[in-house]
Amino acid sequence: IGMGASLPPARPVEHAQYDFGGGFPDPASFPYDGIVEATARMMKAEGAQALTYGTPQGYLGLRELVCHKYELFEGLKVKPENIVVSNGSGHALSLAFSAFLDVGDVMITEAPTFSGTLHTIRRHGPEIVDVPVDGDGLVTSVLREKLAALRKQGRRCKLIYTIPNFQNPAGPTLTLKRRQEVVALAQEFDTVILEDDAYGELRFEGEPQPSLFSLDTSGRVVRAGTISKILGAGMRLGWLLAPSALVPVLQSFLFGGGVAPFTSRVSTWYMRDNMAEHVKVLVNVYRDKRDAMLRGLWEILKGTDVEISKPEGGFFIWIKLPAGTDTKRLQTLAGEARVQYTAGPAFFPNGGGERHIRLAFSYESPEKCYEGARLLARAIVNAKA
Amino acid sequence: IGMGASLPPARPVEHAQYDFGGGFPDPASFPYDGIVEATARMMKAEGAQALTYGTPQGYLGLRELVCHKYELFEGLKVKPENIVVSNGSGHALSLAFSAFLDVGDVMITEAPTFSGTLHTIRRHGPEIVDVPVDGDGLVTSVLREKLAALRKQGRRCKLIYTIPNFQNPAGPTLTLKRRQEVVALAQEFDTVILEDDAYGELRFEGEPQPSLFSLDTSGRVVRAGTISKILGAGMRLGWLLAPSALVPVLQSFLFGGGVAPFTSRVSTWYMRDNMAEHVKVLVNVYRDKRDAMLRGLWEILKGTDVEISKPEGGFFIWIKLPAGTDTKRLQTLAGEARVQYTAGPAFFPNGGGERHIRLAFSYESPEKCYEGARLLARAIVNAKA
Structure with missing residues (x-):
């Protein structure tokens, strides 16, 4: 096989006709020229550092930029020495699981929760206790019960994994009262919280809530973030x-050589001049897509007992299918319409979710979000058992 | 702290006056303009893929390029589906340790071996049995004894970690006969070999030996590689x-989102046009540095009972200090001369190495390799207890 034989021609990422599967960022919004230009400027100023080993904690310029981001979007003041750079937030989460979990330990997740994280958690071998989510986010009364039950058994929950903003996949934002309760429970039951916040800046409406990290005074909250949703996931x-x-x-x-010296610098050199403005653009882009998808779904499904989330931000819509939907049939019909979604069970650590599906509105254009939503909604109607 | 407040001005990486510590590639050889240019070309053709999630196994174009590299430099034909891309070879090695080792398992390393890998191994919690290295590389007769002793105890060695080319730090290249023996022993004792080959192309003289991977017929060898030494470590x-x-x-x-879509493409787009030529340049660059360092060392140390390796490639010289050297005093004197080296014990999994030091000739100019080697050699002479 020759060198570079498969280099593809210029074209977008290959996806289904209507790809509502993974949380892929909008390719039309990637700042292609800006990144090329930032690479050239950065290489002149910092090329030697960009091309050699970095520090394990990560490029200081990026860590400063992250601090600036927290201050800009939520008034949270933190220091670069409290930031550990990683190869994407999936890797960040895995660092926390590696640090806090041994095989057989108990941890708590939401149900449903992000399927990608469940994969990472399973490789670490803990027992997962799950807590449901309602319209206000993680149900703290059940969290208390589960923590108390574990204590009764002489076991300790090592970690609580939670997605407080635009919960993935279910959509709700954890209320302030519940945020305070989660932090208090972690303290009472001597456990650590891993707060996954990949979408916080992408808020279309409603009031931002303080992070669990900012509410904690006992050093028990670790918070994961990413530039995947506001610059490009390919930077990792x-x-x-x-x-x-x-x-x-x-x-x-x-392990090994410091995280991503080159991409850390390319991204920092782009973002320090463009972040706030670029995020503003993205908020409008993704709000339009969400609205288009919801419009398409409701035009067909109104009058049924379907439940459809309306998240205040992020990338995902969570659907509880009408009673009596044949989900196997739905899969076939949606496939015929070339609509890709993710089936609910992927998001449940210990079973469940058969009546749910998740749609990502992030990748396709508003027009395709609308069309694809209508096609899928028709498939749902036709999949009535 | 403001955004990007610490962005440094144009200057090389900060190091000691004579930095012979880590295996830092030569910053003068980085293809700065070539990478900027490759970024621009790649972004036009593949920008959307570069900025979104990739496949877990890694960018196909890069995997094809790696196959081409193996064929070009050693006539080894392998397929892209046998390549798993990682964030640098340190991460690659950690994938193998995660896959093959549980806490308490037994594995074998050379003594000495690469200190960075020892760190990664220790986080995985195995018991390390060590086997010495002589002028022909890993001593296979001792390897056999250790494997047999483990079998007698009813234990199995899960993994043998070895660096066959320009062994880091000791320098020897494993002979063909011993390569065959190591592979046969892995088969006889039912274990896996992890072959670490970060420097194979950077051979200044002597004949390349076939890799353990190419000698194996039983599917027991996993081989790690990297572009850190032939393009830039900052790409990870x-x-x-x-x-x-x-x-x-x-x-x-x-975990998470596919490895390095952006840097994989930037690197591939640069290397597919420039790899062979660039490696030729590097071989000359590093040979000159090695020779300058050896010249400086021997000018001062001849007549002593010092032992100094002369590796056929790679980045490192390994020194057995003259009998009676006070290594604490040496550390002080070398510090005063602003010469950075790595003390031997870092490379021994179970103690030892007090009389050894490792020098990296990769980072400094030939002039500084020569001067710094003379300064260090004088410090060695003066550190006689």
Whole structure:
């Protein structure tokens, strides 16, 4: 096989006709020229550092930019020494699981929760106890019950994994009252919270809530972030924001040569001039797509007992299918319409979710979100058992 | 702290006056303009793919390029489906340790061996049995004894980690006969070999030997490679070459979003036009540096009982200090001369190496390699207890 034989021609990523599957960012919004230009400028100023080994904690310029981001969007003041850079937020989360979990330990996730994280968690071998989500987010009364039940058995929950903003996949944003309760419960039951916040800036409406990290005063919250949703997932840059005492242990699972010196610098050089403005553009882009998808769904499904989330931000819509939907049939019909979605069971750690599906409105154009939603909605109607 | 407040001015990486510590590539040889240009070309053709999620196994174009590299430099024909891309070879090695080792398992390394890998191994919690290295590389007779002793105890060695080319730090290249023996022993004792080959192309003299991977017929060898030494470590791109049956398990520890879509493409677009030529340049660059360092060392140390390796390639010289050297005093004197080296004990899994030091000739200019070597050699002479 020759060198570069498969280099593809200029074309977008291959997807289904209507790809509502993964949380792929909108390719039309990628700042192609800006990144090329930032690469050239950065290489002049910092080329030697960009092309050699970095520090395990990550490029200081990027860590400063992350601090600036937190201050800009939520008034949270944190320091670069509390940021650990990673190869995307999936890797960031895995650092926390590696640090806190041994095989057989108990941890808690939401049900449903992000399927990608469930994969990472399973490789770490803990027992997962799940807590449901309602319109206000993680149900804290059930969280208390589960923590208390574990204590009764002489076991300790090592970690609570939660997605407080535009929960993936279910959509709700955790209320302030519940945020305070989760933090208090972590303290009462001596456990750590892993707060996954990949979408926080992409809020279309409603009031932002303080992060669990900012509400905590006992050094128990580790927060994961990413530039995948506001610049480009192909950079594979994420981070953990952690209390000082936890930084060394999280860093101890960063193997080899410092994280991403080149892409850290390319991204930083682009974002320090463009982040706020670019995020504003994205909020409008994704709000339009969400609205188009919801319009398409409701035009066909109104009058049924379907339940459809309306998230205040992020990439996903969560659907509870009408009673009596034959989900196998739905899969066939949606396939025929070339609409890709993700079936609910992928998001449940211990079973369930058969009546649910998740749609990502992030990737396709508003027009295709609308059309594809209508096609899928018709498939749902026709999949009535 | 403001955004990008610490962006440094144009200057090289900060190091000691004579930095012979880590295996940093030569910053003067980085193809700065070529990479900027490759970024621009790639972005036009593949920007959408470069900025979104990739496949877990890694960018096909890069995997094809790696196959081409193996064929070009050693006539080895392998397929892209046997390559798993990683964030540098440190990450590649950690994938293998995660896949093959559980806490308490037994594995074998050379003594000395690469200190960075020892760190990664220790986080995985195995018991390390070590086997010495002589002028022909890993001592296979001792390897046999250790494997047999483990079998007698009813234990199995899960993995043998070896660096056959320009062994880091000791320098020897494993002979063909011993390569065959290592592969046969892995088969006889039912274990896996992890072959670390970060420097293979950077051979200044002598005949290349076939890789353990190419000698194996039983699907027991996983081989790690990297572009850190032939393009730039800041790209953080490495890979595992593995038998088909092992690819899925190695991949199962790749968390989140596909490895490095952006840097994989930038690097591929540069290297497919420039790799062979660039490696030729590098071979001359590093040979000159090695020779300058050896000249400086021997000018001062001849007549002592020092032992100094002369590796046929790679980045490192290994020194057995003259009898009676006070290594604490040496550390002070070398510090005063602003010469950075790595003390021997870092390379021994179970103690030892007090009389050894490792020098990297890769980073500094030939002039500084020569001067710094003389300064260090004088410090060695003066550190006589």
